[in-house]
Amino acid sequence: MSHPDVIVVGGGIGGLGVAFSLSRQGQSVRLLERAPAFGEVGAGIQLAPNCTRILDDYGLLAEAKSLGVVPDAMVMRDAVDGDELTRLDLRDLEKRYGYPYMVIHRTDLHGLLLRACERVGVELVTEAQVTSYENTGDGARVTLASGETHEAGVVIAADGLHSVARKLLVDDEPVSSAYVAYRGTVPAEVPRVRSVDLSEVVVYVGPACHFVHYGLRGGELLNQVAVFESPKALAGQENWGTPDELDAAFAKTCDFVRDGLPFMWRDKWWRMFDRNPVMNWVHGRIALLGDSAHPPLQYIAQGAIMAIEDGWVLGEHVARNRAADGTVDWGTALAAYEAVRPEHCRRVLSTSRKWGELWHLDGVPREQRNALLRARDTYDYSFVDWLYGPTALTPDEEPAMFTPIPLSSADAEAPLKVAEASAA
Numbered sequence: 001m002s003h004p005d006v007i008v009v010g011g012g013i014g015g016l017g018v019a020f021s022l023s024r025q026g027q028s029v030r031l032l033e034r035a036p037a038f039g040e041v042g043a044g045i046q047l048a049p050n051c052t053r054i055l056d057d058y059g060l061l062a063e064a065k066s067l068g069v070v071p072d073a074m075v076m077r078d079a080v081d082g083d084e085l086t087r088l089d090l091r092d093l094e095k096r097y098g099y100p101y102m103v104i105h106r107t108d109l110h111g112l113l114l115r116a117c118e119r120v121g122v123e124l125v126t127e128a129q130v131t132s133y134e135n136t137g138d139g140a141r142v143t144l145a146s147g148e149t150h151e152a153g154v155v156i157a158a159d160g161l162h163s164v165a166r167k168l169l170v171d172d173e174p175v176s177s178a179y180v181a182y183r184g185t186v187p188a189e190v191p192r193v194r195s196v197d198l199s200e201v202v203v204y205v206g207p208a209c210h211f212v213h214y215g216l217r218g219g220e221l222l223n224q225v226a227v228f229e230s231p232k233a234l235a236g237q238e239n240w241g242t243p244d245e246l247d248a249a250f251a252k253t254c255d256f257v258r259d260g261l262p263f264m265w266r267d268k269w270w271r272m273f274d275r276n277p278v279m280n281w282v283h284g285r286i287a288l289l290g291d292s293a294h295p296p297l298q299y300i301a302q303g304a305i306m307a308i309e310d311g312w313v314l315g316e317h318v319a320r321n322r323a324a325d326g327t328v329d330w331g332t333a334l335a336a337y338e339a340v341r342p343e344h345c346r347r348v349l350s351t352s353r354k355w356g357e358l359w360h361l362d363g364v365p366r367e368q369r370n371a372l373l374r375a376r377d378t379y380d381y382s383f384v385d386w387l388y389g390p391t392a393l394t395p396d397e398e399p400a401m402f403t404p405i406p407l408s409s410a411d412a413e414a415p416l417k418v419a420e421a422s423a424a
Helices: 013-023 049-057 061-067 090-097 106-119 243-249 255-263 303-320 330-359 363-375 413-423
Strands: 006-009 029-032 044-047 073-078 084-089 102-105 123-125 130-135 140-144 149-152 154-157 175-187 200-206 209-216 221-229 270-274 286-288
Touching (some): 006 149, 044 049, 044 303, 073 363, 175 255, 200 330, 221 255
Parallel strands (some): 154 286
16 A cells, blocks of 8 residues: 555544645545544534634535534523523624634535545545554654554644543543533424524523534524533532533523523533643644644634644644645644744633533632623623634744733622612
8 A cells, every 4th residue: 555645543623624724735635534434423513713814725615605504693501590691793803803703514524524535536435443653764654453554754643532642642532521522403383493693603601501503404403501510519419411410500590591402412422622732743744733732612712723723733834844846844834833823822721621611610700700701891802812713823922921910800799780770
């Protein structure tokens, strides 16, 4: 078997993204997927401007928009009383960053990238479970469960949360958040769908739980996600995140949220793990990408986006380090990739954890959070400029982070006084 320039391990969104990115830079790419067929499990996914900008560069944005929905607003509400706390005007946001915020079915995004890889000639191999990685004299080698080996000039490990390749760089394990997600889609003909504004992405934030909904496939579906902290997980029980816990977690939320629970898929749920950030992603000619390097909690909706960004950045550095004869200085390209991506993803992982904590507050801290969010101007982008702008290719291009606002700076009594005055 001939040796390609690049082997990509993992046929998810990150693996397909980097395979396409490197192919368009003239590299021959073989992608190894452990499953018998390519596919993606899940429902909706949100794509912020830092991702749609890359899809546009790839020539894929028009197709993505035809498959998804470009909403008008993102709205945050309190899950207990249903009141609006704050919102983003996504049409204005598109003007600011030059690219839209959109939502799309995860399988549609995966299929889009798979078709793009097929068009550029990526060699797609299924039933290829990689069990080990090693560097060679002039590249890297992977070994499959079957005993078969594959070699290339470089190996990109997009092998997910339970990455085998990550063990070459760090001895760590996934970190359980004790939170679990239930998902479900509701067809347009169901009355519940007619009761919501499909032009909005909405999140209801509540004590130890939250609920998200938005339209998919041009309004044909309403996507719903219910997330909660599992008491069984906190108690160390193995069977955690079960449907009885789902119902109990949302028992004190508003009617709209509770009315959405019967539409969730109850035969499967997603336990939420991340990993602590690591700054070393490259081991010789083996490099981590996507969740193998930086699996996040989902609170700022950047998991798949980071993986797509990783692939784009690596492709750009391959272009910068490709000689006239087509050969690539992989040492320099991988070093440039590792110089910029880990710090950005460290910020995302850390912010995702903090944002999750903020969503799930109760008592006085919840009131303080709500007061701060209500006081926010709709057109204040100070908390997302670092995230939604152009993807940095070098460390000096990485924008400054936002300045956190302490909860203690809020007048937590203000919303209570308003409620008392209204009752009077």
